[in-house]
Amino acid sequence: MKFTGTESYVATEDLTVAVNAAVTLERPLLVKGEPGTGKTELARQVAGALGLPIIEWHIKSTTKAQQGLYEYDAVSRLRDSQLGDERVNDVRNYIRRGKLWEAFASEARTVLLIDEVDKADIEFPNDLLQELDRMEFHVYETGETVRARHRPIVIITSNNEKELPDAFLRRCFFHYIRFPDTETMKRIVAVHFPGIKESLLTAALTQFYEIREMAGLKKKPSTSEVLDWLKLLLAEDLTAEDLKRSGTDALPKLHGALLKNEQDVHMFERLAFMARGGR
Structure with missing residues (x-):
């Protein structure tokens, strides 16, 4: 076995x-x-x-x-005894x-x-x-x-x-x-999205790992979240080119699948603001 x-x-x-x-x-x-x-x-x-x-x-x-072993419902047994229910004669009726x-x-x-x-x-x-x-x-x-x-x-x-x-x-x-490295993650993605284009997968995973490695990130996106993100990218028919970010647009496409709190979203927005020269 x-x-x-x-x-x-x-x-x-x-x-x-x-x-x-x-x-x-x-x-x-x-x-x-x-x-x-x-x-x-x-x-x-x-x-x-x-x-x-x-x-x-x-x-x-x-x-x-x-609770993992059993629970004894003494309240129900008391109630049934007051009602004259014959079930009270066998305590097993009240053990879950x-x-x-x-x-x-x-x-x-x-x-x-x-x-x-x-x-x-x-x-x-x-x-x-x-x-x-x-x-x-x-x-x-x-x-x-x-x-x-x-x-x-x-x-x-x-x-x-x-x-x-x-x-x-x-x-x-x-x-x-351990969190999957890039090659292991590609194998995981292949199980869920066997037809995904290599260029899109490479661009998406590059961006995903860059986000995870950012200093100050409150919650790093997980394996399940990158799979959700890829599902959305495929549903929207986006390409590797569509994922490119400029300095003035730091947030990733469909970022709600990856960033799950306002602190991390604000951090990306501040990066974009700084890239624009603070204007």
Whole structure:
């Protein structure tokens, strides 16, 4: 069971090594990288390539680790008891399975995506250590222990918004997705826009990387954003010549796909103003 990338996902050699190492070690794969570098999509592509179902748990700032195991609805049970509902006699009627329980109970091996783990409280990763290590957990309301039928392939993503605990990191295989270089980006673009003209692609990517390298940029455009930009350029039937910028017109064509805040737009406008001699 080896992952080598897919037709729709360009995986670098070091990334495929990381995925396969995590599978071999039976450790969660912790994937970090800039937003838009394909971390979430990686889990979906691994599942597709290996022919496995995927279970996705998207973490929010309010998410608690317990929700990944199960939630007990005591309020509904109290209400039903007041109404004389016979369902109250079986506590299982009020237990809702979480994503980890779904993965553990699956009749086939699954890929379990825990997406953007760094969004949650700092204690969130630590609260899952034992469950991810032992692949089991206890349901106190019923007295049962839920054990994984098949150890899922666990892929955890992080945008590096906060540091993760050392105890959690020790249990993971780590990989940082570096931002694609020009040649890798061309391969990625070829997957999405196989008929794009070389001249347009070269001009667009040259401009894109120049923007990313600009000092003072608050938010660098990502892989997903350059793909959106190229889609717009093709829809507008623009050419490499159309992308040329003069000193008095510093903003790139259709810049709203690349620049996502007013500070960065104003910076380009100031550059154009200075190029005009401040007039």
